[in-house]
Amino acid sequence: MSLHDLYGHESLMNRLVGALASGRFPQALLLSGPAGVGKQRVALALAEALLCPEEGPCGGDCPAARQVRRLAHPDLHWLVPIVPSGKSSGPDKQIEESETALGEIMAERRESPIYGPLDGRASHSIASARILRKKVGMTPFQARRKVVIVGDADRLVAQESSLEAANTLLKVLEEPPKDTFLILTSSVPEALLPTIRSRLVAVRVGRLRDSEVERFLIEQVNTPADKARRIAEGAEGSVGRALAAAGSGDPATRAAARFLKAVEDGPLAWAGEALMQQPWGARGAHTALLDQLAVQLRSKLQGILQDGASGADNYLEAIRLVQKHRVETQRNLNPQVGLAVLASDMAAVL
């Protein structure tokens, strides 16, 4: 199987491919933007252009581009967060285990290129950072250069425990080899260490148009047209969100609705909701809950604005609280405690 086409982001791609043509393409790029809008897909489309042997823009149908879309180009390295094995082994063994895990994920993505949200426990471990260093040090096999994509870069464990992974990444970013292009993606760029962020050229990947999300659902997952339109309207320009909604019952949506109800019902109810959060590990699930919370608050805000009713400021403030809490959660605040604090802060404004 090959990756599906890139949906939307035409002007962004034109800008970046133009930068490549004029030799101004940044060696270390950070693609940031909402979850599920296709940041890693954009990175892979850029890899096609970067690894194309032709001078001039890649038409996308040369062998190199096809290799990229099959995730089979030897100079394309795509690192994604992985779930730690839990085994306590030496550094060399850890690298080996991580490489195996990455290989399995890539094999899955070759089979079914449309993938769901990350496991909450998945992270870029120190072993991943070492793999990154190794890849960056390699001579290109086939192309003139190599491309290393680091998806969900904010999941570098250095954010919360050891600094070693961050230092390894920093060293690579300080002086990447001339033939190496690094593309990091993140939906929470604030959670990256400032020293890392300052070495990256940040480019925003915006939300898709509703019509593009709708077309994706129809063409890629065979959603019936009327359903696709309905889902796209509520997806905030995120294919990821649309896929979750198209699937059978999204747990984050239900959890967010329960949480909002608990905020209305008072401290006893919200304490119960907070306790249902797992204290460790399920960070992805927690982030999904917060994102869904923001979506539901925004749709309430929209209703208020449409009706000309009062209370819009309160909902804006509640959305701001959720966003602030989301950043804090990335910095390892205990989700149970954090959610109880959030509920109490939200109750004060709603």
Ligand SMILES: [Zn+2]
């Ligand atoms: Zn090409």
